[in-house]
Amino acid sequence: MKVAIAGRANVGKSTLFNRLVGKRLAIVDDTPGVTRDRREAEARLQDLTFTLVDTAGFEGADPGTLEDRMWQQMNRAMDEADVYLFVVDARAGVTPLDEQLANDVRRRGKPVVLIANKAEGRAGDMMSLEAYSLGLGDPIAFSAEHGEGMSDLRHALVDAFAEVATPLPEAEEDDHDRPISVAILGRPNVGKSTLLNKIIGEDRMLTGPEAGLTRDSITVEFSHGDRHFRLVDTAGLRRRARVVEALERASTGDTIRAMKYAEAAIVVLDATMPFEKQDLTILDLVAREGRALVIAFNKWDLVPTPDESIRAAREAASRLIPQAAGIRVVPVSALSGRGIDRLMDTVTEAVDRWSTRISTGRLNRWLEMATQRHAPPAVSGRRIKIRYMTQAKSRPPTFIAFCSRPDALPDAYKRYLINSLREQFEMPGVPIRLLLRKGDNPYA
Structure with missing residues (x-):
């Protein structure tokens, strides 16, 4: 009922x-x-x-x-x-x-x-x-x-x-595909609700020229191809200093909760004013939370030079968001529906990469090649040895490397390992976590 x-x-x-x-x-x-x-x-x-x-x-x-x-x-x-x-x-x-x-x-x-x-x-x-x-x-x-x-x-x-009361319909075949939870995030008035309406094909969300229309995080079920999605439309995120009303603080908290419980995030940017400071803050927040990440460049029909703009956008995304290098940027128009199918296909691919599992054998063969190509530095005259690596979990991919002096390994070398992992195992745009542990001393 x-x-x-x-x-x-x-x-x-x-x-x-x-x-x-x-x-x-x-x-x-x-x-x-x-x-x-x-x-x-x-x-x-x-x-x-x-x-x-x-x-x-x-x-x-x-x-x-x-x-x-x-x-x-x-x-x-x-x-x-x-x-x-x-x-x-x-x-x-x-x-x-x-x-x-x-x-x-x-x-x-x-x-x-x-x-x-x-x-x-x-x-x-x-x-x-x-x-x-x-x-x-x-x-x-x-x-x-x-x-x-x-x-x-x-x-x-x-x-x-x-x-x-009416008779229950006959049970359909059990679908083992669990819905993929996707949060739609962005600044106020970039077209998040309009984009969700166009994705599901109905005027489900309230839209209009007024900024800040959406207050609650609203969940909508949707199927694309053979995949099922649970789309969550959220309130726009403004800079913390500008959020003074209790009602907007509650909306912001609702948005952050929706992002934390999602598997993937579509961050909507205004293609006519991309990569504002608040856009980068939202992208960094999603990457630090470890969610699969896709950028939707909305209002693409207003861009005068599409080919040049998309190349610049992809270059800027890799440069400004290094923690998710290779992030996918999809041009869309929430008004006309252009690029919607490609956007959902990209989200599906991002979630699949986000769920990657790599066997320990493949990881350690890669680790041997990576350390031979670029050896760990010597700190205070003593070279750091990375002996072994394993994947602790996926979603997001999390790896543990056992080395002789984890506290001394420079951040630059950790970034080298993460970028090499991302390139070798084809995980562009996926936030990767690398944890360092000190191995047991067999002679202790």
């Missing part, structure tokens, strides 16, 4: 969403209109499991405005849902906006569970009585903040599910 939360702004929809999902996924703030895009997650209420959709608050708006685009996103969520949780603020009482939205919900003809939120304590039942006037059935006195009314909500959902 898919359950959509509907209601006007600031009645506690995102708090209810977090309560039922069991995690603080949606950003919650006293400011009205924090939620803009619809967010989906698996929710559990006692013995019930269902897909829950958080939506933007209904505020009424003129056509073409940001609020109108938010309402259209809410409309799509309600079209796809089986059951509605209609939330009103019991403290504020029923407002004309509540009545207007209730009329729209009633016309849709789907089961509705009416929740009078913020009805804490003994006076809760009295505060919720006014919600009867909406004509959506018996209201549930509820407190999303404190978890009151959960059992009543469970019983109401059971009855609502029974109204729309």
Whole structure:
């Protein structure tokens, strides 16, 4: 079952969403209109499991405005849902906006569970009585903040599910391919949400000329060829000094979490203003976190000299991001869809290289050739010996080298080994980690 939360702004929809999902996924703030895009997650209420959709608050708006685009996103969520949780603020009482939205919900003809939120304590039942006037059935006195009314909500959902229950479809063949989690990152207003919409082929994310539209990190499932992806659209990352509002700090934290839990990252750059200082900061952050990395050069249709620009971009990427040398740069246009298939193919290749496993035998044959070509330096008159290397893990590729004096090995020689590894085993653009350990002394 898919359950959509509907209601006007600031009645506690995102708090209810977090309560039922069991995690603080949606950003919650006293400011009205924090939620803009619809967010989906698996929710559990006692013995019930269902897909829950958080939506933007209904505020009424003129056509073409940001609020109108938010309402259209809410409309799509309600079209796809089986059951509605209609939330009103019991403290504020029923407002004309509540009545207007209730009329729209009633016309849709789907089961509705009416929740009078913020009805804490003994006076809760009295505060919720006014919600009867909406004509959506018996209201549930509820407190999303404190978890009151959960059992009543469970019983109401059971009855609502029974109204729309359909036979389960036949089980499809089991697909062993686990979705690849990909975070879409970048500065504000470089076209991240527009790019995600074009990739999946629908207006899933709220877009527009206004900077900072996306606040929550929104996850969307998508298939390309025989590979499955879990795409995460994120809020734009600005310089830390410019992030002063608590709401933007929460959005930034949400973006960083999405990047840390992703397997790959598409960093979107504005092709008309590439490699700004903030772009390099984001790329460095992803490389240090060790994620598979691809650069999407968006707004490519605005570049006057494409051939010259792409050569310069690839040269600049290798020079400015040495920790992921050879990183793939893909020119795309989120408006026209140019380069989208190539971008997803490149992401798949980057994840495959990021998951590389190299046998110990091949590694040590390479190590012997690398040290013969360029021997480790002598520090304080004593030459450092690198005896052995093995791969500790993949994703990202992590190697351990056993040497006589790990503390004395210069960083320049470590970079030589990493770059030689990347070239020999065809891992361009992959962050590689090399750890040094001192081998046991057999004569001790």
